[in-house]
Amino acid sequence: MSAKQNILAKLRKSLTGTTPLADNFDEALVTEPWRYAPEQRIAQLRKLMEAVHTEIHLTTAADWPQRVAQLMRERQLPSLLIAPATAHGQQLTAYWQQCGDLPPLKAYDRPVEDWKAELFNDTPASLTGTLGAIAATGSLIVWPTPQEPRLMSLVPPVHFALLNASEIHDNFYEVQQKFSWAAGMPTNALLISGPSKTADIEQVLAYGAHGPKDLVVLILEDR
Amino acid sequence: MSTQSLIPTVEVQDDFRARAHKALGDQQLRNNFRSAMDSLMTKRAVAFSDAHEREHLRALGNAIRARALSKLPDLLEQLEQNLTRNGVKVHWAETVDEANGIVLSIIRAHEARQVIKGKSMVSEEMEMNHVLAEQGIECLESDMGEFIVQLDHEKPSHIIMPAIHKNAGQVASLFHDKLGVEYTKDVDQLIQIGRRVLREKFFEADVGVSGVNFAVAETGTLLLVENEGNGRMSTTVPPVHIAVTGIEKVVENLRDVVPLLSLLTRSALGQPITTYVNMISGPRKAEELDGPQEVHLVLLDNGRSQAFADSELRQTLNCIRCGACMNHCPVYTRIGGHTYGEVYPGPIGKIITPHMVGLAKVPDHPSASSLCGACGEVCPVKIPIPALLRRLREENVKAPDSPHQVMRGQGSKYSRKERMIWNVWTRLNTSPRLYRLFGFFATRLRQLVPSNVGPWTQNHSAPKPAARSLHELAREHLAKQDKH
Ligand code: SF4
Numbered sequence: 098m099s100a101k102q103n104i105l106a107k108l109r110k111s112l113t114g115t116t117p118l119a120d121n122f123d124e125a126l127v128t129e130p131w132r133y134a135p136e137q138r139i140a141q142l143r144k145l146m147e148a149v150h151t152e153i154h155l156t157t158a159a160d161w162p163q164r165v166a167q168l169m170r171e172r173q174l175p176s177l178l179i180a181p182a183t184a185h186g187q188q189l190t191a192y193w194q195q196c197g198d199l200p201p202l203k204a205y206d207r208p209v210e211d212w213k214a215e216l217f218n219d220t221p222a223s224l225t226g227t228l229g230a231i232a233a234t235g236s237l238i239v240w241p242t243p244q245e246p247r248l249m250s251l252v253p254p255v256h257f258a259l260l261n262a263s264e265i266h267d268n269f270y271e272v273q274q275k276f277s278w279a280a281g282m283p284t285n286a287l288l289i290s291g292p293s294k295t296a297d298i299e300q301v302l303a304y305g306a307h308g309p310k311d312l313v314v315l316i317l318e319d320r
Numbered sequence: 321m322s323t324q325s326l327i328p329t330v331e332v333q334d335d336f337r338a339r340a341h342k343a344l345g346d347q348q349l350r351n352n353f354r355s356a357m358d359s360l361m362t363k364r365a366v367a368f369s370d371a372h373e374r375e376h377l378r379a380l381g382n383a384i385r386a387r388a389l390s391k392l393p394d395l396l397e398q399l400e401q402n403l404t405r406n407g408v409k410v411h412w413a414e415t416v417d418e419a420n421g422i423v424l425s426i427i428r429a430h431e432a433r434q435v436i437k438g439k440s441m442v443s444e445e446m447e448m449n450h451v452l453a454e455q456g457i458e459c460l461e462s463d464m465g466e467f468i469v470q471l472d473h474e475k476p477s478h479i480i481m482p483a484i485h486k487n488a489g490q491v492a493s494l495f496h497d498k499l500g501v502e503y504t505k506d507v508d509q510l511i512q513i514g515r516r517v518l519r520e521k522f523f524e525a526d527v528g529v530s531g532v533n534f535a536v537a538e539t540g541t542l543l544l545v546e547n548e549g550n551g552r553m554s555t556t557v558p559p560v561h562i563a564v565t566g567i568e569k570v571v572e573n574l575r576d577v578v579p580l581l582s583l584l585t586r587s588a589l590g591q592p593i594t595t596y597v598n599m600i601s602g603p604r605k606a607e608e609l610d611g612p613q614e615v616h617l618v619l620l621d622n623g624r625s626q627a628f629a630d631s632e633l634r635q636t637l638n639c640i641r642c643g644a645c646m647n648h649c650p651v652y653t654r655i656g657g658h659t660y661g662e663v664y665p666g667p668i669g670k671i672i673t674p675h676m677v678g679l680a681k682v683p684d685h686p687s688a689s690s691l692c693g694a695c696g697e698v699c700p701v702k703i704p705i706p707a708l709l710r711r712l713r714e715e716n717v718k719a720p721d722s723p724h725q726v727m728r729g730q731g732s733k734y735s736r737k738e739r740m741i742w743n744v745w746t747r748l749n750t751s752p753r754l755y756r757l758f759g760f761f762a763t764r765l766r767q768l769v770p771s772n773v774g775p776w777t778q779n780h781s782a783p784k785p786a787a788r789s790l791h792e793l794a795r796e797h798l799a800k801q802d803k804h
Pocket residue numbers: 638639640641642643644645646667668695698699700701702703
């Protein structure tokens with residue numbers, strides 16, 4: 098018999114004569130304590146995300162590229178990785194072309210194998226969109242796509258993320274239900290709740306463990 | 321950095337009692353644990369400031385885990401079907417040797433030489449680093465805490481905070497000695513050193529290994545939580561990802577992870593959520609630009625089905641590995657994680673290890689507890705740990721000819737003498753005549769009690785019966801009353 102058959106046979110034998118327990122999931126327990134009035138959601142998200150060193154800026158659908166350019170200048174970032182096929186990637190590219198004298202944009206438009214060394218060693222910052230956020234835990238929802246791959250939100254030391262204010266949801270349960278996650282998950286789905294951190298040495302919190310050292314969230318208030 | 325020399329870990333010496341004695345005398349170690357556990361307890365308390373909310377959520381957590389276990393074989397099959405549909409290859413292993421064999425064959429098929437590992441306690445069960453090193457394959461830990469203990473040839477002393485037994489000064493000396501960097505006690509700088517070394521390794525690795533926090537049967541999703549990003553690196557950068565997990569980690573529905581996640585991160589670290597919640601449902605698709613080309617899941621039994629067979633002991637498998645029981649354990653806090661000598665220390669270690677290695681190998685585990693009850697009180701999935709410890713104590717002294725075989729190594733503390741004494745004691749206490757006779761002689765001959773009665777008199781004065789038993793006094797009293 099295979100290991101699988103052995104294991105399943107043992108488990109089944111142990112359950113002989115029993116019936117599976119009923120599903121009495123009480124959704125109120127994971128929703129009611131975590132509800133916010135619409136006008137509180139930004140504040141709630143902000144409180145939690147800033148508590149773990151996330152930088153948050155309020156801006157608009159028209160102005161954000163300019164804000165990104167300004168933040169890049171302040172940090173003296175020499176380049177920015179973008180997803181060129183996304184709507185926000187295109188908006189940013191258009192703005193960059195219009196301005197002319199900004200640090201170069203890099204496009205994630207080929208398999209990682211073709212430029213892994215550059216991604217790891219020479220890509221100081223990236224910009225991605227999000228699917229929204231969760232106020233209860235202060236988390237961004239990120240579903241990487243072929244246009245905007247997973248490593249964009251992980252390898253570059255600075256990660257800029259765009260968030261539409263209207264897409265801040267109350268809690269994780271609501272997000273799963275509203276968007277029918279159970280009906281089909283992508284290859285990789287992420288909740289990101291701050292820059293990477295660790296408290297593995299003496300419980301002292303240090304940021305920039307293996308992922309981004311800085312997470313900068315631009316909230317588009319009018320979207 | 322010489323990588324081969326990283327691998328062997330220090331073997332544990334002596335027996336539990338000797339190790340505990342030594343640990344108790346190590347003031348540095350005790351300080352390190354005391355301050356860490358105090359801070360973790362405070363953080364948890366703050367994160368669960370609403371006791372009402374907490375208790376309801378714990379009840380829900382318990383119900384979800386109990387429901388999953390009540391249909392475990394079906395859920396495992398559903399998980400396999402859905403993962404397979406998503407393109408993940410599922411493997412089953414009854415023993416750690418089988419699991420290592422599977423991992424090794426995947427690594428060999430890719431002619432891989434370098435493996436980078438995210439935190440995984442199951443891989444510790446397998447001693448994967450060691451097994452791979454013997455085959456000339458480097459397997460490097462990437463969680464900062466794990467990296468530190470691996471560098472010092474140690475094993476984790478805590479399931480969430482592997483290097484909690486060390487302070488910054490000790491890490492500073494370690495990095496200075498082993499990595500050749502300048503000595504610094506600055507935690508930020510130490511972490512940046514770790515980041516530099518490990519980034520290179522993520523870049524080079526041929527295979528990434530990780531654990532799993534929850535495996536969702538409904539969608540075929542592996543959910544991993546972490547703060548550092550090393551888990552995401554290990555599961556995203558190398559071309560092959562191998563996840564290893566115990567067969568009990570499956571939950572039925574995606575929504576089930578919502579309360580479990582909240583219970584896990586709040587109980588473990590007092591955080592509302594970890595920095596990353598990484599949900600993996602398949603390998604890279606043709607049109608995707610990154611992610612592993614292959615994803616494997618190894619489902620390991622290693623004694624879990626033995627715990628599963630007994631409806632009381634089955635509750636051990638509710639565990640979501642939050643570590644809260646050890647943070648709140650007065651014994652763990654004083655003797656530290658290494659004293660237990662096994663992969664899982666503290667209260668959870670005491671109830672799960674006997675199933676993995678046999679009770680005979682860890683005979684002192686069930687009794688290394690004051691049964692104060694703190695572990696059971698904080699456990700987010702309501703495992704009655706003290707009751708399970710008492711049960712294991714019973715199994716530990718079961719007669720060898722007992723027809724009821726519950727677990728490997730049961731009866732390892734059985735002693736005929738002790739059993740006889742208890743039998744006599746039972747007789748004395750169940751027969752009124754004998755009891756009265758015993759009471760009579762015990763009080764009349766009370767001067768004969770020796771002043772040294774074994775371990776009892778190490779910390780207490782010898783018990784001395786009273787001049788007259790309560791029974792006798794009561795009888796005399798009643799007799800007097802009757803006269804009046
Ligand atoms: S037994 Fe309970 S408290 Fe201990 S690690 Fe497991 S879930 Fe956490």
